[in-house]
Amino acid sequence: MSKKQHLHTFLQHAGQADFDERTGAAPVALPSMRTSTVRFKSLDYLDQATKDRNSGGRSVIYGRAGMDTHRALEDVFCELEAGERAFLVPSGMAAITLGIMSFVSQGDHILAADCSYGPVRTLDRNVLQRMGIQTTYCAPNVEAFKAALQPNTKVLYVESPGSLLMQMLDMPALADFAKAHDLLLITDNTWGSGLIYQPLSLGADVSVVAGTKYVGGHSDLMLGAVIAKDKKTAEQIDACNYALGFSVSADDAWLALRGVRTMPLRMRETAANALQVCEALSQWAEVKTIYHPAWKGDKYHALWQRDATGSNGMLAFSLNVDAARARRFVDALTLFGIGFSWGGFESLVQLVDPNSIASHSYWANDEAVLIRLHIGLENAEDLIADLNQALAASA
Numbered sequence: 001m002s003k004k005q006h007l008h009t010f011l012q013h014a015g016q017a018d019f020d021e022r023t024g025a026a027p028v029a030l031p032s033m034r035t036s037t038v039r040f041k042s043l044d045y046l047d048q049a050t051k052d053r054n055s056g057g058r059s060v061i062y063g064r065a066g067m068d069t070h071r072a073l074e075d076v077f078c079e080l081e082a083g084e085r086a087f088l089v090p091s092g093m094a095a096i097t098l099g100i101m102s103f104v105s106q107g108d109h110i111l112a113a114d115c116s117y118g119p120v121r122t123l124d125r126n127v128l129q130r131m132g133i134q135t136t137y138c139a140p141n142v143e144a145f146k147a148a149l150q151p152n153t154k155v156l157y158v159e160s161p162g163s164l165l166m167q168m169l170d171m172p173a174l175a176d177f178a179k180a181h182d183l184l185l186i187t188d189n190t191w192g193s194g195l196i197y198q199p200l201s202l203g204a205d206v207s208v209v210a211g212t213k214y215v216g217g218h219s220d221l222m223l224g225a226v227i228a229k230d231k232k233t234a235e236q237i238d239a240c241n242y243a244l245g246f247s248v249s250a251d252d253a254w255l256a257l258r259g260v261r262t263m264p265l266r267m268r269e270t271a272a273n274a275l276q277v278c279e280a281l282s283q284w285a286e287v288k289t290i291y292h293p294a295w296k297g298d299k300y301h302a303l304w305q306r307d308a309t310g311s312n313g314m315l316a317f318s319l320n321v322d323a324a325r326a327r328r329f330v331d332a333l334t335l336f337g338i339g340f341s342w343g344g345f346e347s348l349v350q351l352v353d354p355n356s357i358a359s360h361s362y363w364a365n366d367e368a369v370l371i372r373l374h375i376g377l378e379n380a381e382d383l384i385a386d387l388n389q390a391l392a393a394s395a
Contacts, residue, residue, distance in 0.1 A: 056238065085238070089246040115167050115362060116159045116163060140169050156174065160197070167299075190343075193263070213342055214266070278292050281317050319370075345377045
């Protein structure tokens with residue numbers, strides 16, 4: 001039996017075009033296959049595709065489900081996440097929505113980690129509550145979830161590492177808790193994107209990923225994916241996905257296929273740069289805490305060492321300065337763009353709104369100011385110099 005190829009090797013060969021039978025030639029990359037209508041050679045072929053689709057297969061009978069370009073990207077997400085089936089949606093938030101709504105009904109209850117991406121609470125407030133679905137937010141550990149468990153709890157929703165503070169969770173322990181209480185464990189894995197962290201392999205049932213971030217890698221597309229661990233889970237997501245009518249542009253799928261080929265190199269480089277920045281920040285008297293699981297001083301560094309196979313450019317740090325100086329610091333940066341996204345080639349900074357972090361149990365909730373950075377592919381020494389000059393200028 002031949003040895004299975006390394007994931008990095010798979011990514012370089014996924015989504016390649018087939019050779020033309022007549023000419024024996026082929027482009028390297030699969031073209032962007034755009035269509036709204038799918039034609040069939042005969043009714044027999046249509047019947048065959050419909051039968052496969054109704055039995056859970058991926059045959060296409062209408063363009064909304066996508067063609068070969070989409071299938072290639074779905075295969076990439078399955079390989080990255082070690083999952084059974086992937087579903088493409090227009091954004092990371094759409095992936096969260098599909099992941100949750102596939103498994104809850106009126107009267108159900110959700111347990112959610114309080115470190116989850118902020119717009120999850122918007123989905124809760126504007127949609128789930130209106131549908132009669134309750135959500136309780138807890139510190140992301142078994143003890144807190146167990147205390148908040150209700151007879152109608154159906155889903156455990158988490159994010160690891162947590163949004164804003166990069167809090168690594170004990171995914172195997174959470175998976176054991178979920179299974180013991182017949183809960184479906186859904187996790188946001190945008191940070192790891194399957195390449196450096198595989199929550200399905202650690203016991204989760206569903207992984208949601210914003211392909212907008214590291215998969216795309218160039219800040220030029222919006223994309224999400226929901227990956228199911230097994231066939232039964234996939235069937236339930238498939239039914240909800242069809243009903244909600246999500247569709248992804250073939251061009252965006254093509255851009256994601258292009259971007260994911262360089263994801264190993266980009267993640268490795270941004271991770272190395274981020275550690276250098278952490279080292280520099282640790283020398284600042286104004287820095288109280290650095291939040292980056294690969295950093296040796298992070299509270300959850302041991303969990304990162306146990307469960308992850310790499311890191312990336314995401315980090316945050318708290319500054320013992322007033323709000324006015326923090327604003328001057330951010331505005332003085334020249335190599336860091338002010339923006340909310342991350343995962344692209346460029347470095348970004350976010351002055352975190354105190355209201356968005358107050359509900360995170362991991363946050364000290366003191367007078368410190370939280371700054372989030374995405375460290376990009378610039379030279380690390382230049383980034384550190386920019387941070388140093390901004391701190392001096394802000395004083």
